[in-house]
Structures are given as C-alpha cells and as structure tokens.
Amino acid sequence: xxxxxxxxxxxxxxxxxxxxxxxxxxxxxxxxxxxxxxxxxxxxxxxxxxxxxxxxxxxxxxxxxxxxxxxxxxxxxxxxxxxxxxxxxxxxxxxxxxxxxxxxxxxxxxxxxxxxxxxxxxxxxxxxxxxx
Numbered sequence: 001x002x003x004x005x006x007x008x009x010x011x012x013x014x015x016x017x018x019x020x021x022x023x024x025x026x027x028x029x030x031x032x033x034x035x036x037x038x039x040x041x042x043x044x045x046x047x048x049x050x051x052x053x054x055x056x057x058x059x060x061x062x063x064x065x066x067x068x069x070x071x072x073x074x075x076x077x078x079x080x081x082x083x084x085x086x087x088x089x090x091x092x093x094x095x096x097x098x099x100x101x102x103x104x105x106x107x108x109x110x111x112x113x114x115x116x117x118x119x120x121x122x123x124x125x126x127x128x129x130x131x132x
Contacts, residue, residue: 014122015125017112017119018070018122019071020112022070024109025083033063033064037060047089058082061082063083070083070121074127076125080117084110084117087107087113091103
C-alpha cells in the first residue's frame with residue numbers, strides 16, 4: 001500500500017496539516033464551545049439571523065464533528081466544506097472590520113482547510129483504506 005508513485009513526503013505533509021489544523025480546531029475551539037454550550041447559546045454571534053442557539057449548533061457541528069473527521073481522514077473533502085464556511089464567516093463577516101492581526105488565526109484555518117480541499121486527505125487516512 002505504501003509503494004506507489006506518489007512521494008511519501010507529500011503524504012506526511014498532508015497528514016501533519018490535517019492533524020494540526022483539524023486537531024487544533026477540535027481541541028482549542030470546538031470542544032470548549034461544546035462543553036459550555038448552555039452558557040453560550042443565548043449570546044453567540046448570529047450573522048445570518050437564524051438565532052444564537054442555531055448558529056452555535058452549526059459551528060459546533062463544524063468545529064467538533066467535521067474537524068474530527070478531517071483529523072482521521074474520513075470523508076475529508078465533505079467535512080471541510082462546513083469548516084471553510086465557518087472560517088469564511090468569521091474572517092469576512094464576524095471580524096470583517098478588525099485589523100488583519102485579529103483575523104489571523106481564522107484566516108490561517110481558512111487557508112489550511114482550503115489547502116486540504118485541494119490536496120485531499122493523503123495516503124495516511126481512512127479515505128484511502130480499501131475494503132475488499
């Protein structure tokens with residue numbers, strides 16, 4: 001399985017990006033929101049007018065479930081779509097008037113997830129396991 005024409009270094013790079021970006025999103029952003037859901041549901045940002053609680057549910061879905069899928073490399077490209085939307089909303093709507101320094105982390109996640117959308121999950125992922 002490891003012997004194919006793709007360079008091994010690229011797959012390790014994609015693995016590292018998946019684990020750091022997805023893991024960072026899960027552990028540093030999604031998990032705290034999930035653990036303090038009831039405290040935040042009435043005051044969470046609501047950029048689309050669907051309600052604070054609904055907005056929080058959507059962001060927790062992206063930051064917890066989708067980022068976990070990215071880390072393990074399962075349905076990676078599909079899991080990246082909610083994360084890209086979430087980070088796009090943060091960069092271009094929630095923090096739109098802020099200086100670049102304030103939007104830097106969300107922009108980093110946005111670009112990391114966009115890179116993974118183009119590269120795919122790489123060789124070291126559940127997506128690549130072939131069940132025969």
